[in-house]
Amino acid sequence: MLDAHAGWSHVERLRSASSLALLVAGVHTAADAERALEAGADGIVAEALAALPEIASTVAGRCPVLLGKGIRLGSDVLASLAHGADAVFLERPVLEGLLVDDREGVADVLEGLAQELREALAFTGTGSAADAGAALLRSEPRPASAQPAEAVSSPVLRKADLHASVSDPVLDTMNFLNEVTHHYCDAISFAPGRPYDGFFDTEQIITHIRRYLDHLAEQGSSAQQIRTAMYQYGPTAGQIREIIADSLRKDEDIDVPPESIVVTVGAQEAMLLVLRALITGPEDVLLVASPCYVGITGAARLLDITVTAVEEREDGFSCDDLETAIRQEQARGRRPRAFYIVPDHSNPSGTTMSPENRTAVVELAARHGILVLEDSPYRMVSPGKPLPTLKSLDRTRTVVHLGSFAKTVFPGARVGFAVADQRVVDDCGRAGLLADELAKIKSMVTVNTSSLSQAAVAGTLLAAGGRVSELNTEAAAYYGDALRATLRSLDRHLPAERRKFLGVRWNEPTGGFFLTVHVPFPADNAALTRSAQQFGVIWTPMSYFFPQGGGHHAIRLSISYLTTAEIEEGTARLVRFIEAECAAS
Structure with a gap:
């Protein structure tokens, strides 16, 4: 339940398993509130003050509505009640009182907040907290100095009013992959497509920049011109185009x-x-x-x-x-x-x-x-x-x-x-x-x-005579070895007869960072989570890469950032996961 991706099914499971009062936190919209009630919530914890009126209206007294954060003053409590909350949570004030003076500090905070609330009620002519309603609210915002930043009611943007791309499933799925990788940090990951940085020497950055500065001087640039080339924005189209053109001709x-x-x-x-x-x-x-x-x-x-x-x-x-x-x-x-x-x-x-x-x-x-x-x-x-x-x-x-x-x-x-x-x-x-x-x-x-980035790249190209192919001889051999090791290990752990029986196959690229494994079960986010959690291996669902749907039974493996030992162990874990999924389906 500490998983960042707990959903409504978890709420329903808790509801069916316990008669204890169940509060659902993280409610941002009226639709969330309605869904929480359907799942059996005994109370709803709204995340933002601005969303309270709509949530309270939707709930319509069917359960208590609480505000989850942002309460620092008694006037904040009154404002929350006026927006439709039945109660509020206290977070930071209680913790700060605890840090200052243990139990006595917490008691002081609570008493101070209660006194502020009484004063706010008197100032607004409100008989009791139960009488707080929308009539207390002003349409114009108060000056920022009148209340702490946490209590200011900031404008709330509706996602539906933002550009549709922010709701694109690809953005959500790539974020999900990053979260899985972060959450299961001990898993072996075939997901990242970044290059291996063991080939690069940090000191070479300075050497390459110096090589480019020398090149500018050799071309007749003055000290002032060189300084300008490095410190100023530079031409929009780029200042190393001649060097790139030379490299493209040679390579x-x-x-x-x-x-x-x-x-x-x-x-x-x-x-x-x-x-x-x-x-x-x-x-x-x-x-x-x-x-x-x-x-x-x-x-x-x-x-x-x-x-x-x-x-x-x-x-x-x-x-x-x-x-x-x-x-x-x-x-x-x-x-x-x-x-x-x-x-x-x-x-x-x-x-x-x-x-x-x-x-x-x-x-x-x-x-x-x-x-x-x-x-x-x-x-x-x-x-x-x-x-x-x-x-x-x-x-x-x-x-x-x-x-x-x-x-x-x-x-x-x-x-x-x-x-x-x-x-x-x-x-x-x-x-x-x-x-x-x-x-x-x-x-x-x-x-x-960036002029500095261009200088580092240009210096590297100049040092290699423009031939990126020669510069990357070691790297190409490394990636080729890693790819072949992956294919050999897959074949060893899942021989041809066995994978034919299971309906598993993969391609055999001759280079690059990636290969595709086709499987008979849905290779979706849920399967990825099981793979990471139960088998300690991470991969990328191929469905991420089909703009009009597809790839639901395939996974992408990236070999670029793994050692031979990690590849061997990772493919063994992957095959155990595939066997388990095939058995389950």
Whole structure:
């Protein structure tokens, strides 16, 4: 019952198990109050003064209503009674009296509060506490100095009046995952997709920044210019675009001018900028490969953009399915504007697009006049030679390449970028680049990306000669070993014949951080809680990553932050959980 996720079923279970008086706390709305009564509550504890009138009106005398917090003065008690409370709880005043003078201190606090209440009743001409009602209340707020901060009735915002994205299930489910991880801190977690930081040396941060400062001096910058470059905001589009462009040419065979690059606060900001620029009205649609990274669908939700999922098949992405989705949207009178995909070792499924499909998807998008948003953060942290990026195959400026140094160079710097070399022509025939328009939007969002973060990333790239692939040789080998160890351990603990009998299967990615395990039972939040609580292993439900529903019988495993020993023990626990769930279902 100390679980942060106790719900109405727990209240009903307590009610059926005990004849003791049952108070339900944490009641914020009239709907909560009604539900509490249905569950058998003998009393309701409201959480906020402003919600009291509505809750009291709903309860209508069927049980006592109490205010749970914020009482410091006798006048606060009277105000609570006038708002509809039958009684109030005392928290901090009692504790403070206890700290000051033990039992005597508490007695003094209670007597002082009672005296203040008597004075408040006399001042307002109220005969007794039972006579306190709404007539005592003033419509205008009193000055802040007239009462302590806790007793001031602050405006209460209705969640229904906020943007719909704050109620998006994805936000709640990711918060739930974080809470589970925090609550069961001894469990082995296959949930976080962050890079392992054991490869990074703290002292190297200073070295890399110094390398960039030396580079500026070598380029002819004066001491004043260097100081300005570090201490001022800097150009919105970024001040290390030339260095990034050089790295892309050497590592990815992406040959674009520096002017086509916008340096962003992680790839997440790049997604937000591109979507804001491309989607102009309710008829515009974003297509996404599904399952899909929640960052892009979350950004679309924030911007009220319609998302249409193109489901991946068991063997990966199909261009035929993409073309069908494009034609269906056009038949509905809508305009597909872009297609988002992670071609290499994708998050969450771990799949990689075939060489044939890479060429085909670029040609298909060009034929239909839509852009491809390519997001490939796991290429340089995967073993072996990567397949060509979609952007390197792009001859018609159809691909917007979204990049990040968060998995490779410096996670905490949060430096990403967008390669947007598409031509944009205004009504007067003047031509520019899509990157110029993204920079305009960025100037209204983050103004610029941290100069210090850019310096650290640039110094690292300069030290490696622009080759992120060489810089990440050790990391790629580490992640590759971890992925293979996970697959071997899963196979050892759940051999082929046994998993066929149970109906369990998984894919075998060649790189990246993730793989998918399909199970015959619902892999939902309840199952995750049982897994963490009873078996000490945490994973991510794949249903989080399906924007239009799906993935209810699959889980995502991330291997990026675990040692070989943790992987071995974690997979053993996971298999015990899977066996137990299969037996129960």
